[in-house]
Amino acid sequence: MKLLVASLVIVVCSVWSMDAVLTWLFRHHFFQQYGDLLRDTLEQVQQVTARWTEGEMSQSGWERALGLIDRSSGVHVAVISGRVIVVATDDQLAGLAAARCFRPEALESGKTVILRVPHDPSLDLLILPAPLEEFAPGAMAVAYMPVADVNELLREAVRLLWLASGLGLAGEIPFVYFFSRHFTWPLRQMQEAAREVASGNYGYRLVVHRRDELGALAAAFNKMAAQLEETERNRQEFLASISHELRTPLTSIRGFVQGILDGTIPQDRQQAYLSRVYSEAQRLAEIVNDLLDLARLRSGQMRLELKPVDLWALCGEVGECLLPAAREKGVEIVLNLPAATAVVEADAKRLVQALLNIGDNAVKFTRQGGTVEIAGRIRGERAEIAVRDQGPGIDLELAPRIFEKFFTGGPGGGTGLGLAITKALVEAHAGEIELESQPGQGSIFRIFLPLSQQGSGGCG
Numbered sequence: 001m002k003l004l005v006a007s008l009v010i011v012v013c014s015v016w017s018m019d020a021v022l023t024w025l026f027r028h029h030f031f032q033q034y035g036d037l038l039r040d041t042l043e044q045v046q047q048v049t050a051r052w053t054e055g056e057m058s059q060s061g062w063e064r065a066l067g068l069i070d071r072s073s074g075v076h077v078a079v080i081s082g083r084v085i086v087v088a089t090d091d092q093l094a095g096l097a098a099a100r101c102f103r104p105e106a107l108e109s110g111k112t113v114i115l116r117v118p119h120d121p122s123l124d125l126l127i128l129p130a131p132l133e134e135f136a137p138g139a140m141a142v143a144y145m146p147v148a149d150v151n152e153l154l155r156e157a158v159r160l161l162w163l164a165s166g167l168g169l170a171g172e173i174p175f176v177y178f179f180s181r182h183f184t185w186p187l188r189q190m191q192e193a194a195r196e197v198a199s200g201n202y203g204y205r206l207v208v209h210r211r212d213e214l215g216a217l218a219a220a221f222n223k224m225a226a227q228l229e230e231t232e233r234n235r236q237e238f239l240a241s242i243s244h245e246l247r248t249p250l251t252s253i254r255g256f257v258q259g260i261l262d263g264t265i266p267q268d269r270q271q272a273y274l275s276r277v278y279s280e281a282q283r284l285a286e287i288v289n290d291l292l293d294l295a296r297l298r299s300g301q302m303r304l305e306l307k308p309v310d311l312w313a314l315c316g317e318v319g320e321c322l323l324p325a326a327r328e329k330g331v332e333i334v335l336n337l338p339a340a341t342a343v344v345e346a347d348a349k350r351l352v353q354a355l356l357n358i359g360d361n362a363v364k365f366t367r368q369g370g371t372v373e374i375a376g377r378i379r380g381e382r383a384e385i386a387v388r389d390q391g392p393g394i395d396l397e398l399a400p401r402i403f404e405k406f407f408t409g410g411p412g413g414g415t416g417l418g419l420a421i422t423k424a425l426v427e428a429h430a431g432e433i434e435l436e437s438q439p440g441q442g443s444i445f446r447i448f449l450p451l452s453q454q455g456s457g458g459c460g
Contacts, residue, residue, distance in 0.1 A: 035112045038128035038143040041075040045141045081139040202229035249280040304347035312337040318355040330368040336375040342383045343452040354425040357418035365391030385447040394437040
């Protein structure tokens with residue numbers, strides 16, 4: 001409604017402004033045209049007077065010629081010598097002179113003026129004087145006509161102009177209405193859609209048929225609603241997952257402590273159960289710490305202490321950290337690293353954390369007697385670390401989700417935070433991580449990190 005009213009106001013103001021300008025232009029044009037008519041009439045008077053003074057016609061013929069000029073042009077003429085009106089084709093000028101409303105000495109030759117009569121605008125005259133030396137020294141000819149005649153034609157023209165504008169405006173109102181509705185209707189639909197989304201109905205979508213800016217806006221709104229729906233779904237999954245992950249150790253802790261307090265657990269076995277309570281508490285603390293790390297990484301609040309680091313030496317340290325768990329399971333750790341150094345700008349502690357997350361998973365899922373290989377090589381201006389395991393592999397449809405938080409990929413997959421943290425840490429080091437996996441053939445996690453400007457040696 002506001003757009004319709006605003007459009008109508010703009011149209012009406014535009015039409016009125018145009019009419020006001022055209023009225024002024026019409027008035028200027030009319031008076032200019034009548035001024036030219038007065039000027040042409042005076043030229044005829046001068047020519048006729050010259051012929052009379054040269055003896056080509058009599059005085060009576062001259063006066064008849066002046067009358068003929070009056071009738072043919074519609075302009076009255078008069079000849080004035082000094083303050084005396086010698087001859088005039090109309091009595092109005094003489095009457096005004098007698099009433100002292102007309103003073104010949106105040107006229108300026110060649111300048112069109114309007115003689116205004118007090119208290120009777122209908123007697124106003126449009127006057128143009130010109131010298132008439134042919135008649136007598138100092139004499140002048142005056143062409144004049146009632147201003148009312150000019151104004152009458154001007155009013156008729158302006159009336160037709162405003163009438164045409166009014167009819168045009170009346171014809172434009174339906175067009176403005178449908179034009180404004182063409183834009184307001186989709187905006188109303190978007191308003192309704194925004195209310196639905198704001199109320200929690202993230203599945204609400206707009207039907208897009210337009211290909212203009214409003215259509216693009218509706219498409220962007222649908223995309224936003226889809227993202228909000230995805231975010232809400234992820235939030236629900238996150239809450240469900242975190243609730244499950246936290247409930248399990250909390251339930252164990254509560255059950256063990258309750259058993260100790262009510263005497264269900266014998267005193268000689270309480271020490272063992274307290275150890276299990278401590279383990280569950282540690283597990284709970286690890287989940288909370290992982291959540292905090294992931295939140296800080298994604299919000300950019302975790303500051304990395306970047307320093308030049310020998311990447312291959314760091315991979316060797318990771319391999320040594322994995323040895324105890326690997327020996328316990330009967331898995332061999334194989335390091336295949338270049339002899340030369342590969343220097344990267346990294347936070348060594350956080351990079352080790354990322355590599356250990358991948359290495360722990362590799363050891364966990366590799367079959368007994370299998371191997372976990374940590375290999376490195378230089379690829380252009382980046383260093384590549386590949387961690388290869390001999391586990392069951394990952395289904396192709398699950399592979400794209402492996403780096404999502406709380407996605408475990410199946411039973412025994414842990415909390416599903418390690419790989420999400422790893423991906424965030426690698427990206428915080430301006431790197432990339434990729435997964436190659438096929439069911440039954442193990443998995444390869446590849447990490448790419450940019451080499452430091454300080455230089456690196458060797459080849460892969």
